Amino acid sequence: MDGSAEGATEEQPPIQVMVIVVSAFQQNCSLIWDPATMRGTVVDPGGDIDRIQAAIQKQGVTVEKIVLTHGHIDHVGGAADLAEALKVPVEGPHEDDRPLIDRVAEQAAQFGVDNVKPVTPDRWMVEGDTVEIAGRNFEVLHCPGHSPGHLVFFDRELRFAISGDVLFAGSIGRTDLPGGDHATLIRSIQEKLLPLGDDVAFLPGHGQASTIGHERENNPFLA
Ligand SMILES: [Zn+2]
C-alpha cells in the first residue's frame, strides 16, 4: 500500500468489453473483463486467434474461460486452439448444437476454411443456468431458430446481453443453415429477448450493438 489516492475516486465500470472482429465472416468475438481484477472471458473465438491473443495481452487480461453462443464455424472455429493455448475451459453452447460442433471441420471445409480443430465443450448449458463471465453471473437463455442450441447471455443488473446470431441491429439470424427454423427464431426473439426490456443493450455476433427497444420499434423482421 503506497497510500496513493490516484484513481480512487474514479468510477470504474463493472465490466469492459472489447470486440475483436474475426474470421472471413466478420464475427464479433468479445473479450469481456472486470477492470478491478483484470480477469475475463472470451466469447465466441471464431478464428484469428493470434489477434485475439494479441488483444488479451495488450489489455493485460487473465482469461479464465471461453464461452460459446452456438456451434457455427464463425463462432467456434478458434475455440479449440485458444482453449489449448490459454489452458482454459470452454462452456456452452446448449447440447442441441452438438451435431454442429461435432462437424465443425465439415462446416469449415464447406466455407473453405482450413485447419479448424474440433472443440469439446467442458460444459453444455440449458435455459435457466447461469454462466460466470468476467466475474459476473449472466443468465442463460436458450434461443433456438438460427441454430438448435443457440444461447444468449444476459446480465440483468447491467442491462446487457450477448445475443450471438439471434438478433442483430436491423436484422435477425439466418435460418437456412442445418437446424435453422424461421418460426422458431421469431418465437425465441418474441418470447425470450423482447421481454428483457427496451433499455437492454445487446452485442450481436455480427455488426453494430443495439438495444432491445430500438429493434422492437425499427427491426423490419419483428414488424
Ligand atoms: Zn451462426
Ligand SMILES: [Zn+2]
Ligand atoms: Zn455468426
